[in-house]
Amino acid sequence: MLASTDKISTRQAVIFFIAAQGSAVIRILPKYASEAVGRAGWLAPLFSVLPFICLVYIMQSLFKNQRDAGLGELYIKVFGNIAGRAILAFCLVWFMILMGLYTRYFTERILSSLLPNTTPTFFYITMLAAVFFAVRGGIVNIARTVEFLFYLFLVVYISLFLVSLPNVQIINLLPVTHFDIIPLTRTIKPFLGIWGYFSLIFFFGDKINDKEHIRRFGLQAALLLTITGMMVLIQTIGVYGHTVIRRIPLPYFVSIKSISLLETIERIESAALAFWVFIDFAVISFFLYLSVSVIKSLFSLSEVKYFTSPAALFAFVFAFYLGINRLELEQFSNYIGLPINIFVCFIMPAVLLAVGKIRKVI
Numbered sequence: 178m179l180a181s182t183d184k185i186s187t188r189q190a191v192i193f194f195i196a197a198q199g200s201a202v203i204r205i206l207p208k209y210a211s212e213a214v215g216r217a218g219w220l221a222p223l224f225s226v227l228p229f230i231c232l233v234y235i236m237q238s239l240f241k242n243q244r245d246a247g248l249g250e251l252y253i254k255v256f257g258n259i260a261g262r263a264i265l266a267f268c269l270v271w272f273m274i275l276m277g278l279y280t281r282y283f284t285e286r287i288l289s290s291l292l293p294n295t296t297p298t299f300f301y302i303t304m305l306a307a308v309f310f311a312v313r314g315g316i317v318n319i320a321r322t323v324e325f326l327f328y329l330f331l332v333v334y335i336s337l338f339l340v341s342l343p344n345v346q347i348i349n350l351l352p353v354t355h356f357d358i359i360p361l362t363r364t365i366k367p368f369l370g371i372w373g374y375f376s377l378i379f380f381f382g383d384k385i386n387d388k389e390h391i392r393r394f395g396l397q398a399a400l401l402l403t404i405t406g407m408m409v410l411i412q413t414i415g416v417y418g419h420t421v422i423r424r425i426p427l428p429y430f431v432s433i434k435s436i437s438l439l440e441t442i443e444r445i446e447s448a449a450l451a452f453w454v455f456i457d458f459a460v461i462s463f464f465l466y467l468s469v470s471v472i473k474s475l476f477s478l479s480e481v482k483y484f485t486s487p488a489a490l491f492a493f494v495f496a497f498y499l500g501i502n503r504l505e506l507e508q509f510s511n512y513i514g515l516p517i518n519i520f521v522c523f524i525m526p527a528v529l530l531a532v533g534k535i536r537k538v539i
C-alpha cells in the first residue's frame with residue numbers, strides 16, 4: 178500500500194521507464210545491430226545487460242539512505258549549490274530537446290506510414306496536447322494509465338512476435354561464431370543510451386515511495402528488457418536478413434507487414450502502429466514530467482504544474498528545428514543523442530555516487 182496518494186511505487190516507475198524506452202528500441206536497435214554484427218545481431222541485448230545491472234546497483238546505493246529525495250536534490254547536495262544547479266540546468270535543456278526529438282519521430286512515422294499529405298503541425302499539437310493534460314493530472318494518473326496500457330501493449334507485442342515466427346528464416350540468424358564477440362560489444366552503445374533512462378526516473382524520486390525495492394524491480398526490468406530486445410531483433414533480422422534491415426527506415430514496422438494469418442487476415446500493422454503511438458505518448462510524457470521535476474529541483478519550488486505548458490511549448494519548437502528530414506534526425510540521434518544519453522544516464526550517476534561517498538554525504 179502506498180504511503181501517500183500523490184506518490185507511486187518503484188514498480189510503477191520502472192514500468193513507466195520500460196514503456197518510455199520502447200519507442201527508441203524498436204526504431205534504433207534493429208538497424209544498429211544489423212550494421213554492427215550482421216546475422217548475430219539478435220544476441221546484442223545479452224552484451225548490454227551487465228552495464229544495465231551495474232546502473233541498477235548504482236541507483237540502489239544512491240538512495241539507500243536518501244529515500245525521500247530525488248536525483249536533482251542529490252546533485253545539489255553532493256556538488257554544491259552552484260555546480261549542482263548547473264548540472265540540473267544542463268539536464269533540463271537536454272530533456273526538452275529529447276522531448277522535441279521524440280515528438281518529431283512520432284510525427285515522421287505517422288506521415289510516412291499513414292497520412293503522407295497531412296501537415297506535421299497537426300500531429301505536434303495533438304500529441305503534445307494529450308501529453309500536457311496527462312502530465313498536469315499528476316504522476317499518479319500518468320503511472321496508472323501507462324501501467325494499464327503497458328500490459329496491453331506487452332500482450333500485443335508478444336502476439337505479433339509469435340505470429341511472425343513462421344516468417345523467420347534460421348539462415349538469417351545463424352551461424353554465430355566467436356568472431357562475432359567483438360562486433361557485439363559495439364552494440365552496447367545504443368543500448369546504454371536507451372536503457373540508461375532507468376536512472377532518469379529518480380529525478381522525480383520524491384514521488385516514489387518504496388525505493389528500497391530499486392534492485393528488485395531493476396533486475397526484473399533487466400530480464401524483461403533483454404528478452405524483449407532479443408524478440409524485436411529476431412523478428413526483424415530473422416524475417417528479412419541483416420543486409421535488408423540496415424537499409425530500411427522502419428524495420429520493425431516492415432516486418433509486421435509480412436504477417437498473414439491463415440492467408441486471409443493481413444494488415445496487422447495497424448494494431449502495431451496504434452500501440453506504437455502509445456509508447457510514443459509514454460516517452461514524451463516521461464520527458465515532460467522529467468522537465469518539470471528538474472525545474473522543481475533547480476529552483477527549489479513546491480509547485481511546478483504551471484511550468485508544464487512552457488516546457489511543452491519548447492518541445493513544439495525543438496520538433497521543428499532538430500532536423501530537415503529523417504536522415505538528419507537519425508544522425509543527430511546516433512552521433513549526439515546516444516553519447517549525451519550515456520553521459521547523463523550512466524556516467525553522471527556513477528560520478529555522483531563516487532563523490533558522494535568520498536564526501537560522506539550519501
